[in-house]
Amino acid sequence: MVQKYQSPVRVYKHPFELIMAAYERRFPTCPLIPMFVDSDTVNEFKSEDGAVHIIERRCKLDIDAPRLLKKIAGVDYVYFVQKNSLNSRERTLHIEAHNETFSNRVIIHEHCCYTVHPENEDWTCFEQSASLDIKSFFGFESTVEKIAMKQYTSNIKKGKEIIEYYLRQLKEEGITFVPRWTPPPIASSSETSSSCKKQAASSAAVVSDAAQAEGLGGEALSSPSGPPEPAAGTPEDKLDADYIKRYLGDLTPLQESCLIRLRQWLQETHKGKIPKDEHILRFLRARDFNIDKAREIMCQSLTWRKQHQVDYILDTWRPPQVLQDYYAGGWHHHDKDGRPLYVLRLGQMDTKGLVRALGEEALLRYVLSINEEGLRRCEENTKVFGRPISSWTCLVDLEGLNMRHLWRPGVKALLRIIEVVEANYPETLGRLLILRAPRVFPVLWTLVSPFIDDNTRRKFLIYAGNDYQGPGGLLDYIDKEIIPDFLSGECMCEVPEGGLVPKSLYRTAEELENEDLKLCTETIYQSASVFKGAPHEILIQIVDASSVITWDFDVCKGDIVFNIYHSKRSPQPPKKDSLGAHSITSPGGNNVQLIDRVWQPGRDYSMVESPLICKEGESVQGSHVTRWPGFYILQWKFHSMPACAATNLPRVDDVLASLQVSSHKCKVMYYTEVIGSEDFRGSMTSLESSHSGFSQLSAATTSSSQSHCGSMVSRLAPHGIRSLACCVLCYGSRVQKNARQWERLNGEMDEGRRSRSLVNYGGWTAVKKEPGRREYRKPIS
Secondary structure, three states: OOEEEEOOEEEEOOOHHHHHHHHHOOOOOOOOOOOEEEEEEEEEEEOOOOOEEEEEEEEEEOOOOOHHHHHHHOOOOEEEEEEEEEEOOOOEEEEEEEEOOOOOOEEEEEEEEEEEOOOOOOOEEEEEEEEEEEOOOOOOHHHHHHHHHHHHHHHHHHHHHHHHHHHHHHHHOOOOOOOOOOOOOOOOOOOOHHHHHHHHHHHHHHHHHHHHHOOOOHHHHOOOOOOOOOOOOOOOOOOEHHHHHHHHOOOOHHHHHHHHHHHHHHHHHOOOOOOOHHHHHHHHHHOOOOHHHHHHHHHHHHHHHHHHOHHHHHHHOOOOHHHHHHOOEEEEEEOOOOOEEEEEOHHHEOHHHHHHHHHHHHHHHHHHHHHHHHHHHHHHHHHHHOOOOOOEEEEEEOOOOOHHHHOHHHHHHHHHHHHHHHHHOOOOEEEEEEEEEOOOHHHHHHHHHHHOOHHHHOOEEEEEOOHHHOOOOHHHOOOHHHOEHHHOOOEOOOOOOOEOOOHHHOOOHHHHHHHHHHHHOOOOOEEEEEEOOEOEEEEEEEOOOOOEEEEEEEEEEOOEEEEEEEEOOOOOOOEEOOOOOOOOOOOOOEOEEOOOOOOOEOOOEEEOOOOEEEOOOOEEEEEEEOOOOEEEEEEEEEOOOOOOOOOOOOOHHHHHHHHHOOOOEEEEEEEEEEEOHHHHHOOOOOEEOEEOOEOOOOOOOOOOOOOOHHHHEEOOOHHHHHHHHOOHHHHOHHHHHHHHHHHHHHHHHHOOOHHHHHHHHHOOOEOOOOOOOOOOOOOOO
8 A cells, every 4th residue: 555645835934045055064964863873975967057956966874774674685774866856946845765675565756845935925834745665675564664654744743844944053053144146147238039048949959968977868858847746836826834833723734634645635536625624633533643544534514504595504594492491401601621621411312302393304414503502612712712622512411301301202312413424524623521410321321322322431520410510520620610500510501401392382293294395395306206106207308409408317315227318209297106906106206108008119219318226326428419400309218237147146235235225216307408509509619518426526437338429418508507697596505516516617627627627527426315305406616
């Protein structure tokens, strides 16, 4: 496995030339780096005007490794080749290094870059990246990897100290300023521009010849300023080391690298709202800084946030009055560490009454708003206290907890809330103080604890009776002045006292279900049910050839096969399947069949796209450029799991998948649009049809291999934006986001970044949700 490292931007508040003078003092050896034994100059080149200076050194390193390993390897020292490319005109220094020893077994590449700060020309920025790939090493691959990473991270920490050490040394010698490079004086001011061009061309030829004479390849001088990456960026797209320490805390070099690499991946692939650095760091901490695992859960969470518009919940959703009156929880100052403090009087709360009056959805939404408010308060406290605060403290008072709190639907709602919060708000709970736990608490804890992450469980402090008042109790974590009055404190707490919810406010299951359905159908999407033997089909009539049919659908339940057919004859008027043969009702969607059973393929209708198998939870976006006018039928058909080819027995995966689907029923939510040929001809550059994979923000695009060439791309014309604008009232901010997305794409295409936009905008996210709640959209935003 290739180990990678990417540093944050380290800023020296000194001019570039002074930093270069300090850097050169590291050679031929540096006493501050014990492992750096010596270095010899192998090749050196200077341009005639002195602007370009390229020097190649062979460095001798004494690696701190076990003697046995050195004996097995047969070496005492390790040699590296380092090439420095200084461009005084551009004020950049690019450093490339690779290992010479064991280069056929271990591949190490390092790239460093000194540049001028983009906002202050008297400051200098430094970036560093490296990769380690151990092919084989006498069976000690894991040991060598650990030694290499340990040595490298220790040297990274010393990097800034070394430069500052030599800066102080220069200051003691009276050197506090180094003049910038200036071009040599021109011999005659009457020279014409053409002669200047000839002189520049001849100078370039001399530089190239001199470099070859010194043994440096033309590749080294193909760009005098060195490779383009990593280039210094602006504070908006680069992380500064001082910023990380101030707002994110003390991170190890490898933790900083994980944060930067994951953040960079999001910037390159995710065209929606990029999470804040604190939020990215939470997901990394939740997975012990495993980038792949953190990326997977974060992608799922980002899609979940888009689907539920969680980013706007504090501005657009107001809790029902029942919650404001009977939910016994609220924010209350902060603890001794500056974390926001949330107080929950769970023992005084009528969980059954709240669930019966509001349903699980309202409770879940309220908990989400509490978490969003907690994130906002963490940001505020970070500014107030001058140190990173990324989590909050929760104080739970269990006085009054009894068996009525173990009501099964209430426990089920609690478990679901815990599951959603654990998945989407990791590492936000800094400490949980559980006070006055009664005898029934162990029963509740046994039910709840398996659903709580191990890292979160370690933050729980449980006090029975009045133990919280003694040593090691509440006073160790909360100032005496803000302990709530109901805990014998001096501070008046404004958290509602809870109480029993009047039964007159209870609502029937049908009322709650109808409300949920109403919320789900406020969309431009249509819902359809697909049964085994009863596909769902829609008819699209095309008058003008070369029109474009676009589609966007989500497979909410089961696996389906998507087909597109063309027919010259009009099908019979669509009739909804009564589903009497299936004895199944479809309250949340419909089922329409258009292709008559007497129709024969090839005579009455023909397939124009290769069948596309779509798995449960996936999102598909694509288009088809029509070749002929007539009637086009889009079909979603039930997909049966094929058995293993070598045996009649089903595969294990097939059995597990069949167990998850209780009936031969699938559900899809879809949206289609037809773009006229006149708009299509003037539309922007095409996007490839995409079939995204699970937990990827930007998946590789796929297309039908046997279809007409025009159907292999998905094109969105300005007409598409105009038609979508008509749906803003019923579809809200998503339409506006998509419109802005396409407009931004059009601008990027005009600037020539076609290939990058093709990948970024071609990818869609497919997300798995908890069973029974899969009817979600995965838009590009």
